[in-house]
Amino acid sequence: MAARNLTASMLAEIAKSTVRPAILYEGEFVSPGSPSEVPAFLRLWTGIGDLSWDGKTWTGGGNLLGITPIEETRQLQARGFTAQLSGMPSSLISTALSGIRQGRAGTLWLAFFDSSGTIIADPYQLQRGKLDVSVIEDTGDKCSIAVQYESRLIDLERPRARYYTKQDQELDYPGDLGFDFVPKLQDANIQWG
Numbered sequence: 193m194a195a196r197n198l199t200a201s202m203l204a205e206i207a208k209s210t211v212r213p214a215i216l217y218e219g220e221f222v223s224p225g226s227p228s229e230v231p232a233f234l235r236l237w238t239g240i241g242d243l244s245w246d247g248k249t250w251t252g253g254g255n256l257l258g259i260t261p262i263e264e265t266r267q268l269q270a271r272g273f274t275a276q277l278s279g280m281p282s283s284l285i286s287t288a289l290s291g292i293r294q295g296r297a298g299t300l301w302l303a304f305f306d307s308s309g310t311i312i313a314d315p316y317q318l319q320r321g322k323l324d325v326s327v328i329e330d331t332g333d334k335c336s337i338a339v340q341y342e343s344r345l346i347d348l349e350r351p352r353a354r355y356y357t358k359q360d361q362e363l364d365y366p367g368d369l370g371f372d373f374v375p376k377l378q379d380a381n382i383q384w385g
């Protein structure tokens with residue numbers, strides 16, 4: 193991992209012989225039954241118990257919270273991540289299904305703790321993405337929900353369908369008359385010199 197955006201205290205902690213890392217996950221969902229789709233946040237971390245950071249409370253997911261490996265490349269590529277919560281009671285499936293919306297934000301941070309168990313200032317943001325798809329596996333009494341996020345770079349792979357027409361020009365510049373004359377130019381006979 194590159195040393196970019198790491199505080200001096202985080203760099204010092206990484207250099208120690210014993211480190212205490214944790215992953216923090218924040219996912220934006222929709223409050224169930226909310227007519228205006230008010231955002232609701234699920235904040236989990238890979239430890240046990242509640243954790244306070246950034247003025248928010250993070251619930252310990254322990255080994256029930258799984259994160260796919262984070263990939264970085266030198267090429268300009270969209271790399272997403274998946275957050276998976278396993279061992280959930282089946283009664284929470286309807287809540288999860290009603291709250292998942294495509295395009296909502298999800299963020300991962302890498303945090304470190306000092307020897308007293310205090311979180312070191314400014315955890316490193318590993319990845320941020322928009323919710324793409326969710327996969328729910330239900331075995332009857334327990335289920336797992338995997339939420340897949342895509343990087344903003346995925347927009348580079350989407351085709352941009354723009355045309356040199358009056359209607360397309362009106363989208364950006366209402367009232368522009370430049371493309372009114374294009375059909376006449378196609379059949380125009382222009383004498384040079």
